[in-house]
Amino acid sequence: MDKPNNRLISLGGAAIAAPLGWLARAIDPPLRALQKLGGTNAMAAFFLAPNMLIFGVFVLFPLLVNIVYSMTGGNALFLTNRTFVGLDQYERLFSCANYLDPRSCREDLFWTAVWNTAWFVVLQVTLMVGVALVTALILNRELKARGFWRAVFFFPVLLSPVVVGLIWRWILQREGLLNFMLYSAGGEPVNWLVERDWAFFWAITVSVWAHMGFYALILLAGLQAIPKDLYEAAEMDGTRPVRVFWRITLPLLMPNLLVVLVLTLIRAVQIFDEVYVLTGGGPGTSTLFITQYIYEIGFASHLRNPGLASAASILMGLVLIVLTLFQLGVARRNDRRSGKT
Amino acid sequence: MKSRKLLLALTAGLMSSTVAFAGDVRVMWYSDGVEGEVIQDLLNRFMEENPGINVILDNVAYQVIQEQLPIELEAGRGPDIARVTNIKTLADHWLDLTPYIEDPEYWQTNLGDQFDWMRPDGSDIIPGFMTQLTLTGGFANKTLFEQAGVELPGEDATWDEWVEAAGKVQDSQQLNAAFAIDRTGHRISAPNISYGANYIGEDRLPAPIDDATKEFTTKLVEWTESGRMNKEVWVSAAGTTYRAAADDFINAQIAYYYSGSWQIANLSTKIGDAFDWVATGSPCGPAACTGLPGGAALVGIKYTQNPEEVGKVMDYLASEDVVREFTERTLFLPAHKGVIAGEIDFQSDDPNVKAALDAFVKATSKVSEVANALPAWKWGTPVYGVLVTRISQVMAGELTLDEAFARMDEDIAAQVAEAGN
Numbered sequence: 001m002d003k004p005n006n007r008l009i010s011l012g013g014a015a016i017a018a019p020l021g022w023l024a025r026a027i028d029p030p031l032r033a034l035q036k037l038g039g040t041n042a043m044a045a046f047f048l049a050p051n052m053l054i055f056g057v058f059v060l061f062p063l064l065v066n067i068v069y070s071m072t073g074g075n076a077l078f079l080t081n082r083t084f085v086g087l088d089q090y091e092r093l094f095s096c097a098n099y100l101d102p103r104s105c106r107e108d109l110f111w112t113a114v115w116n117t118a119w120f121v122v123l124q125v126t127l128m129v130g131v132a133l134v135t136a137l138i139l140n141r142e143l144k145a146r147g148f149w150r151a152v153f154f155f156p157v158l159l160s161p162v163v164v165g166l167i168w169r170w171i172l173q174r175e176g177l178l179n180f181m182l183y184s185a186g187g188e189p190v191n192w193l194v195e196r197d198w199a200f201f202w203a204i205t206v207s208v209w210a211h212m213g214f215y216a217l218i219l220l221a222g223l224q225a226i227p228k229d230l231y232e233a234a235e236m237d238g239t240r241p242v243r244v245f246w247r248i249t250l251p252l253l254m255p256n257l258l259v260v261l262v263l264t265l266i267r268a269v270q271i272f273d274e275v276y277v278l279t280g281g282g283p284g285t286s287t288l289f290i291t292q293y294i295y296e297i298g299f300a301s302h303l304r305n306p307g308l309a310s311a312a313s314i315l316m317g318l319v320l321i322v323l324t325l326f327q328l329g330v331a332r333r334n335d336r337r338s339g340k341t
Numbered sequence: 342m343k344s345r346k347l348l349l350a351l352t353a354g355l356m357s358s359t360v361a362f363a364g365d366v367r368v369m370w371y372s373d374g375v376e377g378e379v380i381q382d383l384l385n386r387f388m389e390e391n392p393g394i395n396v397i398l399d400n401v402a403y404q405v406i407q408e409q410l411p412i413e414l415e416a417g418r419g420p421d422i423a424r425v426t427n428i429k430t431l432a433d434h435w436l437d438l439t440p441y442i443e444d445p446e447y448w449q450t451n452l453g454d455q456f457d458w459m460r461p462d463g464s465d466i467i468p469g470f471m472t473q474l475t476l477t478g479g480f481a482n483k484t485l486f487e488q489a490g491v492e493l494p495g496e497d498a499t500w501d502e503w504v505e506a507a508g509k510v511q512d513s514q515q516l517n518a519a520f521a522i523d524r525t526g527h528r529i530s531a532p533n534i535s536y537g538a539n540y541i542g543e544d545r546l547p548a549p550i551d552d553a554t555k556e557f558t559t560k561l562v563e564w565t566e567s568g569r570m571n572k573e574v575w576v577s578a579a580g581t582t583y584r585a586a587a588d589d590f591i592n593a594q595i596a597y598y599y600s601g602s603w604q605i606a607n608l609s610t611k612i613g614d615a616f617d618w619v620a621t622g623s624p625c626g627p628a629a630c631t632g633l634p635g636g637a638a639l640v641g642i643k644y645t646q647n648p649e650e651v652g653k654v655m656d657y658l659a660s661e662d663v664v665r666e667f668t669e670r671t672l673f674l675p676a677h678k679g680v681i682a683g684e685i686d687f688q689s690d691d692p693n694v695k696a697a698l699d700a701f702v703k704a705t706s707k708v709s710e711v712a713n714a715l716p717a718w719k720w721g722t723p724v725y726g727v728l729v730t731r732i733s734q735v736m737a738g739e740l741t742l743d744e745a746f747a748r749m750d751e752d753i754a755a756q757v758a759e760a761g762n
Contacts, residue, residue, distance in 0.1 A: 073759060074759060074760065074761055075759060075760050076415070077412060077415035077416070078415065078416075103740070103744065108748070109580075109730075112739075174517070174573060175592075191572075193573075193577050194573050194576050194577055196737065279577065280577060280578030280579060280580075280582045280584070281578060281579025281580055281582070282577045282578040282582075282737065283576040283577055283737045284576060284579065284733060284734050284736070284737025284738065285579045285734060285737070285739060286737065287579070288579040288580070292579070292580075296579075296580040296581070299408055300580065301580075301581060301723075301726060302427070302430065302581065302722040302723045302725070303430075303726075303756050303759070303760060304411075305756075305759055307759075308759075
């Protein structure tokens with residue numbers, strides 16, 4: 001039985017390999033000529049060129065256009081129809097008597113969104129990392145149906161943010177599932193999405209629910225990479241589990257934890273979709289975050305203001321650049337520790 | 342020879358993906374109710390009669406019309422015809438149909454009253470026609486009023502009287518709230534005008550927020566704080582996000598609902614015979630008992646490659662028989678004078694529908710001049726956006742009324758300045 005199968009596999013392999021061989025032979029002479037002409041550096045540039053071209057067209061060019069937009073005024077969409085206003089849009093955003101009190105700012109909604117986002121980042125990231133860590137620790141134990149439970153925790157990650165927002169809206173609305181359960185248990189229904197603090201609480205909870213599985217998976221991979229013999233040695237020494245956690249698990253998991261922390265931070269700053277569907281930024285402006293502010297100003301308002309929206313998005317981009325540099329630093333430090341160059 | 346054929350086929354393929362074929366007319370359409378099916382029926386009939394013209398109906402979400410269409414238009418692209426509600430702000434993009442329609446005089450006579458709503462100030466083009474006229478107005482849950490033993494307020498009842506009566510129903514029937522108004526600045530503009538407001542300044546630019554607007558806004562906030570108005574509708578979103586309160590009325594959780602004539606088919610379909618409901622017209626203020634007129638328009642887009650075909654499609658859709666059939670099947674108020682003057686046999690078995698449509702037709706006679714001027718005023722929609730954003734913040738406890746009024750003036754001034762006025 002094996003022999004015909006092997007023959008088939010080798011035939012299939014040959015069918016794939018042959019055209020690749022022809023291709024390799026065809027491009028070999030010009031590549032050799034290029035290397036002769038420009039050296040190995042030119043070859044590196046040549047191979048990087050397609051990627052850089054895509055990056056340039058889809059990332060760098062829009063970024064530059066966005067910077068230019070942020071220095072123009074008016075409601076027109078096209079740059080040719082817009083007037084150059086220099087840094088006026090930034091000045092408008094930063095025109096504030098007291099940055100801690102959005103009501104004293106000219107663009108009060110921008111600063112409300114900034115502070116809401118800041119609070120959201122602090123609370124959501126703390127909760128996200130904590131819950132993901134606990135979940136990973138539990139899933140790393142010898143559980144019955146461990147694969148099933150891992151799938152259960154990962155499942156929300158597969159859902160579209162809009163679906164997440166809608167599901168939770170149905171649960172939390174006045175006649176929703178949660179109030180039905182509360183009422184059935186003899187409790188008083190709560191207007192979860194109309195009370196400011198509750199709405200903020202649910203915005204955090206829902207985003208943690210939706211993304212926690214992904215971060216738990218990263219931490220789980222880290223936990224499984226910790227050598228088992230360290231735990232066996234600790235057990236033989238009679239070390240208490242809490243001490244094992246603090247002295248072995250946490251230090252060895254730190255590289256993964258830092259990655260999770262930075263990824264969560266970046267994602268939290270960008271929060272928009274599921275919260276927008278869930279609360280619409282309300283009640284009032286209590287869950288209005290910076291991305292929704294940009295969307296409202298640039299797209300949803302009756303008179304769009306692309307200049308102001310671009311300026312706000314550039315400022316948000318700067319925050320993300322700082323976080324990304326931090327992430328790169330963390331990744332490099334991890335690489336150095338693990339002996340990579 | 343072979344390669345030439347291949348080249349031709351390739352060219353044709355590329356052309357088909359970038360250029361509209363001669364004879365194709367693409368219509369961007371959104372639906373509130375059944376009008377998408379009705380218009381498709383009508384267009385199918387048109388295509389049978391005009392085999393050379395292929396009309397493609399793109400049914401899209403309302404949000405696409407509001408957010409994506411303007412960007413397409415700015416880029417000099419878009420469909421050939423579109424059904425829109427933001428008719429004045431985008432007026433520069435509409436096609437002048439005059440050279441392409443058979444009888445411009447017919448259009449002027451029957452559909453001309455609303456042309457100023459959809460063309461740039463001072464222009465005399467024929468850009469399209471209103472597929473429906475709308476008028477804001479109230480709906481009362483008659484069954485709840487009867488169960489509570491509360492009499493429905495009369496024709497000239499004020500906002501205070503309606504809120505008081507609905508409040509009695511709320512207390513008696515243990516309702517969540519007495520009444521609700523859709524979360525949009527458009528809807529509260531009718532009561533503002535009834536209280537004497539006028540948004541349009543002497544220079545045709547937005548006037549500062551006046552005392553009448555302040556008076557009704559103050560009442561609205563008080564009604565929300567006291568639990569008479571459903572807080573959830575206005576507070577549960579930020580910015581200009583639209584929220585209708587129709588579901589609260591349909592589920593009999595409020596006694597009175599202020600929305601508009603376009604809700605009739607929706608209420609009829611969803612309420613069925615669960616309870617009796619009536620249209621009440623608009624409650625009165627010290628200055629008027631007005632609703633706010635408006636509607637959706639079908640307009641030609643000036644970037645079309647096939648204006649002749651667009652003209653033929655528009656001629657067909659604006660013809661009296663077609664408008665009558667569209668009106669009867671969709672339960673919309675028509676804008677066509679000939680149709681209004683004749684018999685309209687609205688196709689519904691629901692007795693509430695006919696009465697509601699009659700009530701709205703009757704309410705059109707009470708529309709004030711100030712309200713009538715708003716649809717043709719290009720700053721209307723931006724002002725509505727500012728109103729809804731700031732009033733919601735007051736209701737949520739983020740701003741005081743005085744702060745909100747000051748912010749409204751600042752926001753409007755900033756928008757006017759940004760637009761280069």
